[in-house]
Amino acid sequence: MEAIQGILEFIDQIFVKLSFWFSAQLANFLPDWGVTFIMMFATVLVLIVFGLASIIWINVFERKIIGRIQDRYGPNRFGPWGLLQCVADMIKLLTKEDVTPTKADRLIFNLAAVAPVIPTFMILAVLPFGRGMVAADLSIGYLYIVAVGCLGTIAIFMAGWSSRNKYALLGGMRTVAQMISYEIPMVLSVVGVLLLVGSLSMVSIVEAQGQWRLPFVVLQPLAFVLYFTAAVAEVNRSPFDLPEGESEIVAGYHTEYSGIKFAMFLLAEYINAFSICAIATTVFLGGWQGPILPSWAWFFIKTYFLYFVLIWMRGTLPRLRVDQLMNFSWKTLVPLALANLMLTALVAKLVPQYSHVGAIAFLVMNVVVIVCIALVKYPRWRRDRREVVLVPRTATPQVDSS
Amino acid sequence: MLGFGILKGMSVTLRRFVDTYVGDLGKFPWRYRSRPVYKRMGITERGAFTIQYPEERVAMFPRYRGPLMLLTDPEKGITRCIGCGLCERTCPTESIKVTRAEEKVDDQRVPETYEYDMNTCMFCGFCVQICPQDALGHSPELEMGTYSKGDALILNLDQMLELGRKHAPGGVWPLEKEAEPS
Amino acid sequence: MTELKTETITINMGPQHPSTHGVFRLILTLDGETVVDVEPVVGYLHRNHEKIGEKNNWIQNTPFTDRLDYISPMSNEFAYVLAVEKLAEIEPPERAKYIRIIMVELNRIVNHMIAVGFLLNELGCFFTPMFYCLRWRELVVDLYEMTAGSRMMPNYFWIGGVSADLPEKFLPECKEFVDAVPGFIDELERLLTDNEILQMRCRNVGVLPPDVAVEYGCTGPLLRASGVPYDIRKAEPYSIYDRFDFDIAAGTVGDVLDRYLVRIAEMRQSAKIVEQALRDLPEGETATPKKRKFRPPEGDVYHRIEAPKGELGFYLVSDGSENPYRYKIRAPSFVNLQSLPYMCRGHKIADVVIIIGSIDITMGEVDR
Ligand code: SF4
Ligand code: SF4
Numbered sequence: 001m002e003a004i005q006g007i008l009e010f011i012d013q014i015f016v017k018l019s020f021w022f023s024a025q026l027a028n029f030l031p032d033w034g035v036t037f038i039m040m041f042a043t044v045l046v047l048i049v050f051g052l053a054s055i056i057w058i059n060v061f062e063r064k065i066i067g068r069i070q071d072r073y074g075p076n077r078f079g080p081w082g083l084l085q086c087v088a089d090m091i092k093l094l095t096k097e098d099v100t101p102t103k104a105d106r107l108i109f110n111l112a113a114v115a116p117v118i119p120t121f122m123i124l125a126v127l128p129f130g131r132g133m134v135a136a137d138l139s140i141g142y143l144y145i146v147a148v149g150c151l152g153t154i155a156i157f158m159a160g161w162s163s164r165n166k167y168a169l170l171g172g173m174r175t176v177a178q179m180i181s182y183e184i185p186m187v188l189s190v191v192g193v194l195l196l197v198g199s200l201s202m203v204s205i206v207e208a209q210g211q212w213r214l215p216f217v218v219l220q221p222l223a224f225v226l227y228f229t230a231a232v233a234e235v236n237r238s239p240f241d242l243p244e245g246e247s248e249i250v251a252g253y254h255t256e257y258s259g260i261k262f263a264m265f266l267l268a269e270y271i272n273a274f275s276i277c278a279i280a281t282t283v284f285l286g287g288w289q290g291p292i293l294p295s296w297a298w299f300f301i302k303t304y305f306l307y308f309v310l311i312w313m314r315g316t317l318p319r320l321r322v323d324q325l326m327n328f329s330w331k332t333l334v335p336l337a338l339a340n341l342m343l344t345a346l347v348a349k350l351v352p353q354y355s356h357v358g359a360i361a362f363l364v365m366n367v368v369v370i371v372c373i374a375l376v377k378y379p380r381w382r383r384d385r386r387e388v389v390l391v392p393r394t395a396t397p398q399v400d401s402s
Numbered sequence: 403m404l405g406f407g408i409l410k411g412m413s414v415t416l417r418r419f420v421d422t423y424v425g426d427l428g429k430f431p432w433r434y435r436s437r438p439v440y441k442r443m444g445i446t447e448r449g450a451f452t453i454q455y456p457e458e459r460v461a462m463f464p465r466y467r468g469p470l471m472l473l474t475d476p477e478k479g480i481t482r483c484i485g486c487g488l489c490e491r492t493c494p495t496e497s498i499k500v501t502r503a504e505e506k507v508d509d510q511r512v513p514e515t516y517e518y519d520m521n522t523c524m525f526c527g528f529c530v531q532i533c534p535q536d537a538l539g540h541s542p543e544l545e546m547g548t549y550s551k552g553d554a555l556i557l558n559l560d561q562m563l564e565l566g567r568k569h570a571p572g573g574v575w576p577l578e579k580e581a582e583p584s
Numbered sequence: 585m586t587e588l589k590t591e592t593i594t595i596n597m598g599p600q601h602p603s604t605h606g607v608f609r610l611i612l613t614l615d616g617e618t619v620v621d622v623e624p625v626v627g628y629l630h631r632n633h634e635k636i637g638e639k640n641n642w643i644q645n646t647p648f649t650d651r652l653d654y655i656s657p658m659s660n661e662f663a664y665v666l667a668v669e670k671l672a673e674i675e676p677p678e679r680a681k682y683i684r685i686i687m688v689e690l691n692r693i694v695n696h697m698i699a700v701g702f703l704l705n706e707l708g709c710f711f712t713p714m715f716y717c718l719r720w721r722e723l724v725v726d727l728y729e730m731t732a733g734s735r736m737m738p739n740y741f742w743i744g745g746v747s748a749d750l751p752e753k754f755l756p757e758c759k760e761f762v763d764a765v766p767g768f769i770d771e772l773e774r775l776l777t778d779n780e781i782l783q784m785r786c787r788n789v790g791v792l793p794p795d796v797a798v799e800y801g802c803t804g805p806l807l808r809a810s811g812v813p814y815d816i817r818k819a820e821p822y823s824i825y826d827r828f829d830f831d832i833a834a835g836t837v838g839d840v841l842d843r844y845l846v847r848i849a850e851m852r853q854s855a856k857i858v859e860q861a862l863r864d865l866p867e868g869e870t871a872t873p874k875k876r877k878f879r880p881p882e883g884d885v886y887h888r889i890e891a892p893k894g895e896l897g898f899y900l901v902s903d904g905s906e907n908p909y910r911y912k913i914r915a916p917s918f919v920n921l922q923s924l925p926y927m928c929r930g931h932k933i934a935d936v937v938i939i940i941g942s943i944d945i946t947m948g949e950v951d952r
Contacts, residue, residue: 318779320785442723494644
């Protein structure tokens with residue numbers, strides 16, 4: 001029994017041990033600051049390599065799932081079961097001619113291709129991938145994520161503006177409007193959780209869920225739904241993929257990009273989608289906590305499950321319109337997030353921390369809120385239902401055929 | 403309301419997603435092997451619907467209208483065509499040119515040249531229907547791609563007879579059974 | 585405070601835009617994202633269809649009509665063949681009439697499936713409903729291939745009948761299809777009709793009031809969605825439509841949502857018609873003997889049918905020779921498309937795309 005536990009413990013901590021071992025080796029012949037410096041460098045390298053490698057896997061994963069949803073197989077030609085498809089795509093993208101439109105603002109146009117990637121990698125730094133596996137446990141973790149996440153907007157607007165393409169401009173404009181308005185519900189919905197935890201650090205959020213012995217999704221289901229919706233919009237995924245609404249404005253802000261620059265946008269998009277899933281896992285699904293399996297495995301299982309939901313939504317849902325998108329954020333998500341925040345603050349004061357009574361109180365609070373909304377909305381929904389009229393005979397007079 | 407419509411829709415896609423895997427279980431080891439498929443998946447069956455083309459091929463229906471072929475009479479061993487030129491005159495796109503030979507073979511008139519231009523043919527089937535001798539047929543040929551248009555797609559008498567012998571040894575069209583996928 | 589000075593931008597949508605249904609060009613004048621004006625430009629797929637029709641003889645024209653609206657070839661043939669039959673006073677055999685109805689109504693199901701699929705695709709569904717619909721289209725197209733020999737260009741209807749009798753496998757497979765298709769339509773509805781996003785997107789978008797629709801000469805599902813239950817199959821029953829029991833679906837508001845619902849309801853009605861036709865299908869001949877040439881008497885004729893997209897009419901003038909003297913088509917897509925600018929003004933650019941999708945055009949028919 002103990003042996004098994006020991007092995008599990010070892011597997012759980014394998015990456016942490018590895019890094020300790022590595023720094024110990026370095027300490028043999030380097031001064032302290034040197035070790036710190038190299039360790040930091042190595043961590044960044046690992047994260048970047050991890051990010052790039054996960055794209056390869058996520059891309060195939062996404063295309064296969066979309067294919068299956070649509071009654072087809074998805075890529076299955078290159079490599080076993082088509083797993084190497086992404087490599088082929090990458091080679092294609094990298095060898096393609098890199099076109100810059102003559103009228104484009106060259107400097108900004110080229111800069112914009114690089115800009116979105118940097119903040120996306122920066123977010124990975126504060127995510128706890130497993131017990132003890134976090135590159136930098138910032139005490140302002142969530143604030144940092146929000147701050148860094150905003151930078152992507154600028155990059156996309158740069159791309160849209162500098163392309164000198166009207167479709168790109170429209171796409172860029174849409175993005176700015178969308179990302180700014182969805183940032184707010186995204187932050188507000190998490191504040192409820194932060195109230196319960198009392199800290200912004202991602203690691204302590206995970207640990208707090210250990211103390212409750214429940215993931216926060218049980219305590220704050222409404223906040224989870226709000227967060228996930230807003231986050232999906234924040235990373236421009238379907239059904240909020242207006243900035244690149246393919247059937248409307250061709251490809252939105254990256255209409256004019258080709259080759260490797262286009263690949264950069266894709267990269268940023270995939271890593272962004274991955275990181276919102278990872279954040280949702282950390283904040284609401286208990287992060288790396290879970291029985292038996294090693295902690296990092298739990299983290300990835302939960303994250304990929306959320307990613308699957310993203311793909312699944314992409315395969316099912318139509319897209320919103322730009323004004324409805326704004327309405328949805330300001331008139332639905334923000335008020336709900338505020339209500340949730342206020343009620344959470346109230347309930348948190350009334351019930352004891354880390355107790356079953358508290359958990360039930362939170363759950364009841366959420367159910368009450370949802371039922372209230374349903375009651376308000378139901379009559380309108382009933383009234384708006386539309387059905388066609390079936391008439392057995394034509395109503396217009398018989399038309400003379402001669 | 404409240405996203406229930408969305409959830410209802412998502413249950414449909416999830417069902418399809420699972421169905422493709424369930425459907426795959428039945429044909430798991432063979433799925434990506436090269437094999438002929440005679441029929442498309444049935445109407446009520448569920449699962450992935452696509453046909454993995456180069457490996458899997460669906461049979462062509464007997465009436466499939468492909469490029470023309472000249473049928474050979476299995477008893478006489480010569481073509482049934484008498485070079486009357488009706489097909490040439492009925493073709494809306496003027497894709498056929500026939501000339502009649504001076505001498506008869508086996509007491510039957512035969513064409514001297516027959517030129518069929520697949521570039522302009524629209525596979526309407528008028529020539530086949532009009533032929534008084536039932537000497538023309540549509541071959542179930544599918545892979546007719548060439549790297550250039552022009553001569554490669556113009557068939558002469560010999561090529562058309564060859565096609566006919568290959569696909570319709572019985573000398574009749576519509577073919578008796580579905581063409582096997584090659 | 586003085587008013588802020590703004591400029592409109594002009595956007596050229598198409599001819600190679602992902603969602604303009606082929607080579608269709610729109611010059612949009614936008615104020616931000618709001619459409620101020622729309623100018624459709626057609627003609628990129630012009631193939632001289634009517635002139636070719638005058639050069640061909642009467643019989644040779646049928647395969648060309650397939651190329652008009654290539655989504656629903658059988659309906660085009662039906663309209664042409666009926667027009668010529670009316671001109672020459674030919675009466676096709678009973679069995680052929682029933683076969684024609686079966687084919688045309690299957691065609692309507694397919695056309696509406698494609699229309700709905702594309703509409704949902706334009707709404708941003710990333711091809712999923714489209715693939716589901718295409719899968720069912722494939723089954724119908726297989727039925728066509730089995731009977732006529734070609735999937736998209738069947739050239740199946742003759743003047744005076746159909747080119748071949750149904751193969752023996754057709755009836756059971758068609759029956760199976762018609763039995764199963766309502767189930768699929770239910771599934772399609774479950775997938776998206778109640779979807780909040782779809783409801784939000786389609787409601788009150790591109791409203792076409794009934795009087796305006798009539799003024800523009802709109803027909804087909806577009807007119808019926810505006811609340812005018814006008815269907816030529818009922819108003820002026822041609823062929824044997826008076827023998828079938830079916831309803832006309834009509835909308836109430838005339839927006840994109842109504843058009844979507846009307847199309848779905850029509851698919852169900854068509855399935856009903858096919859079922860009745862299969863039940864009543866008589867035995868017997870299917871065609872009069874095939875001729876290469878044929879000279880109808882002098883005169884002119886206009887015959888129209890309710891094609892899936894609207895009123896499809898052929899105006900034929902005969903001078904007693906083997907080719908038509910004049911061969912004119914009243915194409916529903918072309919006429920319905922004229923209402924596009926009216927419907928688009930004041931909406932967002934994203935709505936333009938779905939309004940085009942809801943009109944259901946095929947460029948082959950618009951440009952001819
Ligand atoms: S193929 Fe038939 S129609 Fe053509 S020339 Fe020969 S016999 Fe006449
Ligand atoms: S199939 Fe039609 S187009 Fe082709 S050669 Fe025969 S008649 Fe001409």
